[in-house]
Amino acid sequence: MTSDDLSSTAYVALYCRISVDRAGRREGVQAQERWGRAYAAKTWPGVPVVVFADNDLSAAADDVVRPEYDRLCAAIGRGEIAHLWAVEQYRIERREIQWFELAAMMDAAGVAELHTDRDGIVRIRDEVAGIKAVLGAGEVRRLKKRVNDMLAEKAALGEAPGSRPFGYRHAKKDDGAKTYAQVPEEATAIRQAAEWVLSGWSLANIAAKFREQGLAGAHGGTIRAGAVRNWVTLPTVAGHRVYKGQIVARGNWEPILDEATWQACKLKLSQPRRVTRADGKGTHLVSSDRKSNPTGRKYLLTGGLAVCGVCEHRLIGALKQIKKRRVPYLSCHPNAGGRGCTGILLENTEKFVLDSLWEELDKPEFLSAIEADDYGARRDEITKELDGLDRRRGELAAMWATPGMLTQTEWQEARRAIGESEQRLRVEYAALPPKMINVDIAGARAAWPDMMLDEQREFLRLFVESVTVVRALPGRPRVYDSERVKIKWRNLRQAELPPDQP
Incomplete structure (x- = not known):
């Protein structure tokens, strides 16, 4: 029977509540309901009984919502309750201010007593009830302090917390301390995600790639861009113990990412990217993983990568009328600060640079030379x-x-x-110039057509420092001349290259 069925009849209200019963006291809400019904049958025979039960909910926390407790208060306010029972006073309320508010509400509704199994009959107007509420609230504060001190101590010792992040499962060390053990498939995914992030892939594309592979989140959820960001920036994956939002110690578990990779991912995803506006009149900042404006025309070699071989000004991409056709053209344009020194077909140049890159990446000696890191x-x-x-x-x-x-x-x-x-x-x-990492070249080549423009640029910049376009030589044919395009590879030392390298 519910309170809605008894809107015109006063009834006995049984309030049953328990927090998570880790101590195994077996005082769950079902047991409390049996005790309450037995008490009501003996004390108020024939009076209907309505149960209000909040399971696994604390009566001491300000941020915990107890739906059945709120329903009980509403019923008291409507005058529906004749008698109220609970195992003890603290089952209803452990905070002093909230207890006095409840007591005032009960007194106004004519419910003068709270019947309990352990505290006897608590008279609402009695000072003892108020004193008990104050004492109970004080014990709650002391208990919270003890718990917080214990959690802080465990954190300082590097013991793993109760949450389970992606990449780990709960485990215990020989001395019984809580720790994490790596989940091989998830740990591999985190390392791969870090590699892709540092290679310039967007978080959205990385998440889509893992979804295609059938990978799910730590608790079975769908992998999104935000989850990937969390994987590679969470201090836990680098072996750090966090407490109240701060790193307080080294964790007692094996890190998935080394410190340098973790810090590099944090820096990569925290720094903004400067993007040229569609009208070419300025720049604005966007987040490092936001997709560029799809309505603006963008080209792979623009944005400062391609420069004029005469005045060294950056080249811009725009459509140019050539023999009744408008084609993309790379030029040193006066409207963008250039002098009109050079110009070349843009699509042919992009294809030449990209083909040259794939050709060089097939040579082990090229990778050996390019991995030199002067800023390590x-x-x-x-x-x-x-x-x-x-x-x-x-x-x-x-x-x-x-x-x-x-x-x-x-x-x-x-x-x-x-x-x-x-x-x-x-x-x-x-x-600083980006650090060369173990890039999945085969994977990047296969995924190239599906990569966003900014991802393609990021990958290209891992290996290419600049593309210089020089003036056409007199007497050369007027068709596209790739010899006018000079590629400067990043951190490439000429002495380390074989003789056939440019």
Whole structure:
């Protein structure tokens, strides 16, 4: 029988609640209902009974919604309840202010007593009930403090938290401490995602690729771009223990991504990308994984990659009338700051550059030469400094949480200084030439037609520093002349190349 069936009849309300019963006390809502019905049958024989049950819900947390408790309060306010029963006072409310609000509501509705199994009959107007509410709330605060202290200690020791991120499953070490063990298929996916991110693939395309492979999320959900971002930027995958949003220790589990790769992914996905507007009059910033405006005409070699061999100004792509046809043309255009020095058919040039790249990538000696990294030492230094800033944030959070350690002004000043240092390092890191990684060349070649323009540009820039177009030589045929196109490969040392290399 429900309260809706008894809108005109006062009834006995049984409120049954329990938080998650990890202690195994077997005081679930079903057991409480049996005890309440037995009490009601003995104390108020013949009076209808309605049960309000909130299972696995706390009565001490401000952010927990208890639907049945709210329904109970509404029924009290309507005057439907003649008697109220619960196992104990704390089953209904453990917070003092909320208890006094409930007591006032019950008193106004004429419900003067709360009947319980453990506390006896609690008289709403009695001071003892109020004192008990205050004591109960104090115990809740002490319990929360003990729990938080325990969680902080476990975090400081690097013990794994209760959540399960993609790439890991829960496990235990020999001493019983909670840890993570890698899920091989998921860990492999994270490493592949990191490689694709650093190769310039968009998060949306990476997610689509994994969906095609039939891969699902940690809890069986569909993989989206946001999930891929989380995979490669979550501190957990690099072996860091996070507590209350801050890195506080090294985790006691094996990282999936090494520190350098993780930091590189964070930097890659955090820095904005500058994109030329469709009208060519300026630039605006977009996120690093947003797709470019599909209505704007874009070309692979524009955006600063192709330059004039005379004035060294960047070349732009536009349609040009040639023998009754409008064709894409790469030119040093005065409207964009050039001098009109050079021009060449754009599509033929893009095909030549791309064919040259695939040809070179088939040569092991080319990859050996291009992997030279003149900025590796500084990149490693910045990575270590960023890791140190993350640790300092954790130390700062711990000091702020300790009474008397930091004033509000000191805390804000320290946070500001850390933020400024991080921004400076990120700007410097972004300005360094990208680190060569183990790129899936075969996969990129196969996926090339389906890649977005920005992804193609990112891949091209991994290997090509610039494409210079020189003036046509007198007497040369007027058809397309690829010898006018000079490709400068990134970080390529001429001494390391075989004689037939340009």
